[in-house]
Amino acid sequence: xxxxxxxxxxxxxxxxxxxxxxxxxxxxxxxxxxxxxxxxxxxxxxxxxxxxxxxxxxxxxxxxxxxxxxxxxxxxxxxxxxxxxxxxxxxxxxxxxxxxxxxxxxxxxxxxxxxxxxxxxxxxxxxxxxxxxxxxxxxxxxxxxxxxxxxxxxxxxxxxxxxxxxxxxxxxxxxxxxxxxxxxxxxxxxxxxxxxxxxxxxxxxxxxxxxxxxxxxxxxxxxxxxxxxxxxxxxxxxxxxxxxxxxxxxxxxxxxxxxxxxxxxxxxxxxxxxxxxxxxxxxxxxxxxxxxxxxxxxxxxxxxxxxxxxxxxxxxxxxxxxxxxxxxxxxxxxxxxxxxxxxxxxxxxxxxxxxxxxxxxxxxxxxxxxxxxxxxxxxxxxxxx
Numbered sequence: 001x002x003x004x005x006x007x008x009x010x011x012x013x014x015x016x017x018x019x020x021x022x023x024x025x026x027x028x029x030x031x032x033x034x035x036x037x038x039x040x041x042x043x044x045x046x047x048x049x050x051x052x053x054x055x056x057x058x059x060x061x062x063x064x065x066x067x068x069x070x071x072x073x074x075x076x077x078x079x080x081x082x083x084x085x086x087x088x089x090x091x092x093x094x095x096x097x098x099x100x101x102x103x104x105x106x107x108x109x110x111x112x113x114x115x116x117x118x119x120x121x122x123x124x125x126x127x128x129x130x131x132x133x134x135x136x137x138x139x140x141x142x143x144x145x146x147x148x149x150x151x152x153x154x155x156x157x158x159x160x161x162x163x164x165x166x167x168x169x170x171x172x173x174x175x176x177x178x179x180x181x182x183x184x185x186x187x188x189x190x191x192x193x194x195x196x197x198x199x200x201x202x203x204x205x206x207x208x209x210x211x212x213x214x215x216x217x218x219x220x221x222x223x224x225x226x227x228x229x230x231x232x233x234x235x236x237x238x239x240x241x242x243x244x245x246x247x248x249x250x251x252x253x254x255x256x257x258x259x260x261x262x263x264x265x266x267x268x269x270x271x272x273x274x275x276x277x278x279x280x281x282x283x284x285x286x287x288x289x290x291x292x293x294x295x296x297x298x299x300x301x302x303x304x305x306x307x308x309x310x311x312x313x314x315x316x317x318x319x320x321x322x323x324x325x326x327x328x329x330x331x332x333x334x335x336x337x338x339x340x341x342x343x344x345x346x347x348x349x350x351x352x353x354x355x356x357x358x359x360x361x362x363x364x365x366x367x368x369x370x371x372x373x374x375x376x377x378x379x380x381x382x383x384x385x
Contacts, residue, residue: 004045006038008052017066020251021073021300029063035078037090058086058095065107069116071315072307073300077119079107085121087133089304096308099136102129113156114205115314120162122152128164130180134308142183146174155201157225163210165199173199175212175223177231188231202249206295207262209235213247220265220276238276242269252295253324262291292320
């Protein structure tokens with residue numbers, strides 16, 4: 001059975017990312033060097049979707065990493081094989097911040113911390129960097145978090161600590177925990193096995209569990225991250241017969257609370273996507289408060305313009321006691337068409353509706369003049385014939 005799909009890119013799609021503040025919005029990055037924003041209609045697709053809501057052009061090579069800001073509405077980070085990180089004001093279609101001089105080689109991973117005040121990147125130049133996203137400056141840096149030459153992945157975990165996966169000089173897979181305030185030595189460094197697949201870390205701040213999914217593996221290891229040595233404690237491993245090509249992760253508010261589901265992954269096979277459910281067996285049917293503390297909800301705490309102007313926003317938490325119920329309609333996705341730009345400008349956000357109206361009037365005037373000019377040329381050509 002064939003299903004309608006999203007098919008606007010001219011090259012293979014390398015990364016997709018659902019918007020945390022609107023369940024109908026998805027971003028995609030591609031080998032065609034572009035980022036596209038798609039709006040999926042209520043009830044899903046009934047026909048192929050070819051036209052994005054917004055197309056963001058600013059990278060000169062393929063775009064392999066996308067990540068929405070956790071608390072600011074319509075702020076998207078992209079990282080490409082041109083070694084550039086761009087922060088987009090999606091509603092305006094603008095590149096608001098362009099970080100193009102820090103990474104000297106391919107960027108392996110890029111992610112936000114819990115409130116979006118910092119960015120963490122790992123790079124082929126063997127450096128781990130904590131960045132100020134608005135200034136585009138380095139807050140902290142670690143050279144060679146893992147001795148091996150294979151790719152390193154990194155995520156923020158609780159209390160600002162950083163968990164990395166990589167390889168030893170002897171090509172053994174490793175997991176390490178770091179405190180950015182003291183980057184000299186890891187809090188812990190553990191060797192896992194000698195498989196060759198890069199380990200992708202997924203961290204759940206509610207339970208303190210980190211899940212490690214290896215590319216090409218048929219298993220998912222999970223560990224608990226605590227404040228006590230050895231800090232990263234092995235819990236268990238999920239195993240299956242078929243290897244995974246990639247992995248997606250459901251936000252906590254999408255889980256089935258009454259079944260004590262604490263995580264749900266979407267395992268990518270060659271031609272299918274398989275849900276993998278992690279549950280904690282409990283005899284009681286009552287709400288398990290220890291499994292479900294208040295978690296991040298879909299409501300953003302700051303708008304894009306305000307965030308780029310310097311305003312911070314903490315995550316807005318919700319209770320899952322009655323299961324997640326959307327109390328408000330999805331945060332409306334608005335695009336200011338008149339300000340749509342496909343250049344990679346490093347611009348200061350603009351404020352006020354007056355400027356928007358003026359820009360729209362100017363654009364209409366230019367279009368009128370262009371139409372008049374084209375009409376004149378057509379008339380001249382017809383008279384010659």
